[in-house]
Every structure is written in structure tokens, then in C-alpha cells.
Amino acid sequence: MTIPLIDLKRGYHLYGREVEEAVLRVMRSGMYLNGPETSALETELADYLGVRYAVGVASGTEALHLILKALELPKNSYVLLPSFTFVATCEVVLRAGLKPYFVDIEPDTGNLSPSALRDSFEILKRQGKLVSAVIAVSIFGIPAELQEISSFCSQNNLILIEDFCQAFGAELAGKKVGSFGFASATSFYPTKNLSAFGDGGMVFTNDETLAKKIRILKEHGQTKSYYYEYHGINGRIDEIQCAILRVKFRYFPQELELRRTIAKKYFEHLAHISEIRLFKPPPHGNPAYSIFSIRVPNRDSLRDFLEKRGISTRIYYPLPLHLQPVYRDLSFSEGDLPQTEALCKEVLSLPFHPYLTEEEQETVIRAIYEFFEG
Numbered sequence: 001m002t003i004p005l006i007d008l009k010r011g012y013h014l015y016g017r018e019v020e021e022a023v024l025r026v027m028r029s030g031m032y033l034n035g036p037e038t039s040a041l042e043t044e045l046a047d048y049l050g051v052r053y054a055v056g057v058a059s060g061t062e063a064l065h066l067i068l069k070a071l072e073l074p075k076n077s078y079v080l081l082p083s084f085t086f087v088a089t090c091e092v093v094l095r096a097g098l099k100p101y102f103v104d105i106e107p108d109t110g111n112l113s114p115s116a117l118r119d120s121f122e123i124l125k126r127q128g129k130l131v132s133a134v135i136a137v138s139i140f141g142i143p144a145e146l147q148e149i150s151s152f153c154s155q156n157n158l159i160l161i162e163d164f165c166q167a168f169g170a171e172l173a174g175k176k177v178g179s180f181g182f183a184s185a186t187s188f189y190p191t192k193n194l195s196a197f198g199d200g201g202m203v204f205t206n207d208e209t210l211a212k213k214i215r216i217l218k219e220h221g222q223t224k225s226y227y228y229e230y231h232g233i234n235g236r237i238d239e240i241q242c243a244i245l246r247v248k249f250r251y252f253p254q255e256l257e258l259r260r261t262i263a264k265k266y267f268e269h270l271a272h273i274s275e276i277r278l279f280k281p282p283p284h285g286n287p288a289y290s291i292f293s294i295r296v297p298n299r300d301s302l303r304d305f306l307e308k309r310g311i312s313t314r315i316y317y318p319l320p321l322h323l324q325p326v327y328r329d330l331s332f333s334e335g336d337l338p339q340t341e342a343l344c345k346e347v348l349s350l351p352f353h354p355y356l357t358e359e360e361q362e363t364v365i366r367a368i369y370e371f372f373e374g
């Protein structure tokens with residue numbers, strides 16, 4: 001038996017027919033962009049998160065980019081963010097004319113460490129640097145310590161932006177992740193919790209002015225027909241993707257439950273292996289796992305062992321952003337973020353998706369036991 005890390009076709013038999021009908025409905029309607037599917041999806045997802053405004057955009061990356069663009073933060077001011085994240089979280093900061101500053105993580109959650117955040121802020125302040133915002137990522141679907149980070153941001157006049165591209169559906173203290181920031185961005189990339197059949201993303205905020213501005217910016221900065229007040233982009237999402245997402249959103253609660261059940265089983269079994277460290281959500285956090293990762297000191301040999309048994313794994317992420325060649329000008333070097341660097345050497349993601357069968361999961365767990373017990 002080969003067990004893929006993720007299998008996007010698996011749920012198709014459940015919702016495929018409805019998806020096909022939805023796609024045909026859009027194709028026959030003649031309305032392919034900025035139509036009823038987009039606005040209905042925006043309303044449905046804003047209601048789900050408990051925020052006032054949602055704007056559908058081309059991807060999670062563009063969602064983050066548009067937030068930063070719309071905020072018009074002081075040019076070259078610093079944005080604090082984790083280095084243990086997907087590259088897009090950092091890429092958009094530079095695109096918006098701002099400076100990324102990497103902050104170390106909490107080893108238990110893999111997310112921004114509130115105390116490291118405070119320290120990084122103080123370092124920059126002492127150097128006379130202006131810090132304008134924080135991007136908190138909820139990695140793998142595990143909520144970041146958003147309450148603490150949010151009060152730190154309010155105390156220090158920093159804008160909190162949430163990158164919850166991997167965490168749609170996660171909760172913290174009874175509130176949805178994605179509703180803590182001044183604005184938040186999610187992704188509908190095919191492997192995400194709520195996913196399209198292509199690219200897509202969404203911005204959420206309670207701020208009407210910001211939402212309106214993002215709507216303008218994603219349409220090239222046009223404020224009336226062929227009249228441009230801002231430098232914008234083409235940041236739209238397709239009607240077809242929105243129609244698909246509306247179907248998949250109806251299956252989302254059950255898929256989320258399946259994700260949580262499968263994660264719980266991994267937890268129960270792997271907790272007995274002393275070499276394995278499991279990520280723990282913060283108190284009152286209810287993760288929405290998009291990826292299931294563990295920490296193991298002998299990660300590469302476990303990975304080879306599983307691979308030989310047909311079990312696919314992946315390393316999210318082997319090299320932290322602060323050590324990536326593309327960011328060498330940001331002047332970070334090895335040793336600067338010890339928790340992040342240690343995690344990148346140990347992290348391993350196991351086969352995980354809502355339709356992983358019990359048999360497949362047991363095969364994975366058994367193989368891991370075999371590796372450690374010899």
C-alpha cells in the first residue's frame with residue numbers, strides 16, 4: 001500500500017456532482033467575475049468568522065499583499081513576523097515597501113513567541129526603528145497566541161494582521177482564528193482546509209474603510225469607471241472558484257470534524273513514543289489541522305524508513321525564511337532564531353487529509369512504532 005501525504009481527489013465522490021452543477025451554472029450565466037457567487041461566498045464566510053467584511057481575492061498571497069497595501073503603513077517601517085512560515089508571508093511585506101523582521105517561535109506551537117515578539121520590538125525601538133505591524137501566522141492550523149499578541153499590538157500601536165491561510169476553522173477562546181487581527185488573510189489553495197479547484201483567497205476585517213479600499217485596489221485602484229485614484233492590481237477571484245467554494249463550504253464542518261478525529265488518533269498513539277514531540281495548541285485553542293506535523297530528532301532516518309514503506313511525508317519547512325538566500329540582505333544569520341532553526345531540523349509532516357482511512361492511518365502509526373522499537 002502506498003499512502004500519499006494528501007489526496008485531493010478523495011472527497012470528490014461526495015461533492016463532485018454539486019461542484020459540477022455549480023460550475024455549469026456559472027459557465028451558462030455569462031457572469032465570470034465580480035458576480036453573485038463571489039458576494040454570496042463573502043457573506044457566508046464573514047458570517048462564519050463573525051466579522052463584518054470579507055473581500056474575495058486571487059490568492060492568500062494577494063490577500064496579505066492587499067491588506068498591507070491598503071493600510072499604507074509608513075514606507076520602510078518594520079513588520080514583525082515568524083520565519084517559520086510559507087514564503088508568501090514575507091514576500092508581501094517587501095512588495096508593500098516595508099521591512100520584514102523575523103521573530104522566533106514558541107517550540108510547543110510552532111507559532112510566534114509572544115516574549116520573543118516583545119524582545120524583537122524592544123531591539124528595534126532601541127535602534128530608533130519604526131515598527132508598524134505584526135503578522136501572526138497560525139501554522140499547520142494551530143492557533144497562534146492571538147489574545148496575547150493582540151493586546152501587545154494594542155499597547156504598542158501596532159497593527160495586527162493574521163495570516164490564517166493554514167487555519168480556516170480554527171478557534172481560540174471561543175472565537176474564530178481570523179477574527180483577532182485588524183485584518184486577516186486566508187487561502188483557498190487546493191490543499192487548504194477550505195479549498196478551491198485552483199487559486200483563491202479572502203480578506204476579512206471589521207473595518208469598513210479598509211474593506212472598501214481593498215475592493216478598489218483589487219480592481220487596479222479604480223474608483224469609478226476608468227478612473228484610478230490608487231496604484232492597484234488585478235487581484236480578483238473567479239466566479240467559478242467561488243461557486244465551487246460555496247459547495248465545499250457546506251461540506252466543511254464535516255471535513256473539519258474528520259481532520260480533528262484523525263489528528264486526535266495520531267496524538268493518542270504518538271504520545272507514547274518518547275522521541276516524538278507533538279505540537280500543542282495554546283490554552284483554549286481548538287486547531288483546524290491543515291497539516292499534521294511532529295518533531296523528531298532523527299527526522300531524516302524516520303523519513304527514509306517511512307518512504308521505503310510507501311508512506312509519503314514532507315518537510316514543512318526545511319530552511320527557515322531568515323536563512324533563505326533570497327532574504328540574505330535582511331541581515332539575519334544562523335543562530336539568530338534558535339527555536340525556529342531547531343524546529344526546521346526536526347519537523348516532519350505525516351499523511352493527513354479528511355479522507356485518510358483508518359487502515360492507512362494505522363499503517364502509518366505502526367510503521368513509526370516499528371522504526372522506534374526496531
Ligand SMILES: Cc1ncc(COP(=O)(O)O)c(C=O)c1O
Pocket residue numbers: 059060061062085086088089137163165166186187188189199200201
Ligand atoms: C502560511 C501561508 N501564508 C500564505 C500562503 C499563500 O497562499 P496562496 O498560495 O493562496 O497564495 C500560504 C499557502 O500557500 C500559507 O500556507
